[in-house]
Amino acid sequence: MNSPVKKLVWLASYPKSGNTWFRALLTAVLEEKNSVDINNLLINHDYADRAIFEYFTGLNSHELKEDEIDELRTEVFSYLSEVSEDVQFIKIHAGYHYLKNKKPNIPIDCSRQVLYLIRSPLDIAVSFAFHNNWSKDKMIKYLNSDYIMSRSIGFATPKLHEQLGSWSSHVSSWIYNKDIRVDVVRYEDMVRDPMETFGKALDVLNLKVSDEVLRNAIAACSFEKLRAQETKSPFKEKNPASSRFFREGKVGSWKRELTESQSARIITDHWEIMQKFGYFSREHIPKC
């Protein structure tokens, strides 16, 4: 039997790590446009999309249990690969893990690669707390828990559930997996030098674009422009509990927003992975 052609590229990240920004940039590059509509991104496949799940499976997702959805969802994306002519980029916030049926939660057979977008958990805590309209203490607790996002327990949720795990286990689950190639892009590098960082990411994705197209895409997707667009027309992926999706986009806002004990808790919980990705050096490890 012939192996299926590998067409799926996963844009994996813990929430609030620059996935939307990256997809906006990718859209601007692929469409070669000088502006993007945040509510109509070309790169819009989502692992948590309830509508695509129901369309392909012919079932009412709200009447299925989480493990049933998990198993069928890998088949949905296999099918998407099968019926697509070109590479399909899919946003995923779930960690990489094995399901009850002992198979991975993404269809490895038709997956080409993973681009993992990483951001410091210190800044994620601030941004994600704002996104959920949670206290920072609650968010910090969730960053270190077996967090399952968008669970439909006793009420309808627009999206399907995604098993995130803790921030550290999320990162580890992708970067240490033995099934599929993963390249990592740091959010902080995207902010510091988008030409260099996004350019490298496009190379990894085997997308050849000119410097001019790249420069235009970066200009079209500046934080200020995306934020201004959200002011005019609310972003559909915004959590209704918060006032906006594009909050600040800066690196290091945790220094202003978190108390010493809050940042110390995050560092204590996640120092190994943080250190690996240069989010602080060994001397900053709290003595506890």
Add this chain to the structure above:
Amino acid sequence: VYSYRAYSLNISSEFQFPELSSNSSSAPADLKIVFGTTPRELVGPNVLRKVRNESCPGKFLIHIKNAGRVYISDGTKITIEIFPGGDTELIKSFILTRAFAAAAHQRRWTPIHASAIEVNNKAVLFAGDSGAGKSTTVGAFVQAGYSFISDDISVIKQAEKNDQYKIYPSYPQIRLWEDSVALLRLSESTEKKPIRKKVKKYGINPTSNIIRTGLSISNVYILRWHQNDKIKIESPSKVHLLQELLSLTYAKNQLEGLGGHKEQFETLSYLIKECRISIVSRPLGSKNLGALISLLEEDFLL
């Protein structure tokens, strides 16, 4: 064999459905539900295969893991093959909604993702995607005393050629999540039956009068969530109206293989011409339900 009346059909069924209204009519069954062997797969050049389901004109087959296979043919027969130890609740839930929708598509009727109440002898529809709040809205109107027509799915068709299109009820049950049951305080007045074990969604019998016949349609409200904090009732632009309604066809995944786009287009064009269609956008959450009901009532009583 049980006799039921649902989706404007006389049904004979070997499978028991307490959710359906029993039928005392001696008329021959329009649709039979039987236990039997289903095809393993559909064969032919027009077969469209998706994820564990496949279809071609007149035929729809689905394989529901850990439950069974269901085969719907020619709008007249539903064959159920339950796997040993299969989850019959899941099969039942599928038949009550999507299998009947397939039969409706096969008959060239239009199943629409909408709940409905009766107002002045006409139907007012609340349409929308899964999770848009159709059942909660209709539940609130039923609590307020309005006659119940249908929840979640309704069928639109002509009784005879050249007749006006009417809405026909599916079956008399409202399917609500636990939070909506609590919000509407329905558990105090009526029994709630879980749709499946470990799924906190319940079937509730409407407490108001139940309409069992076809009614012409006066209003269609398309329910949406939005990111603003105000409730808005607006007329959609004419350009997007057909697209809006097309997206509300129930189980539209089945249409590609079964066909029937022409009849669907005719039905929806009739709705556009004869009914008042509005988009209702509101902030996510239940705290505005009272305000929503008041605004809608004011609008459809105009």
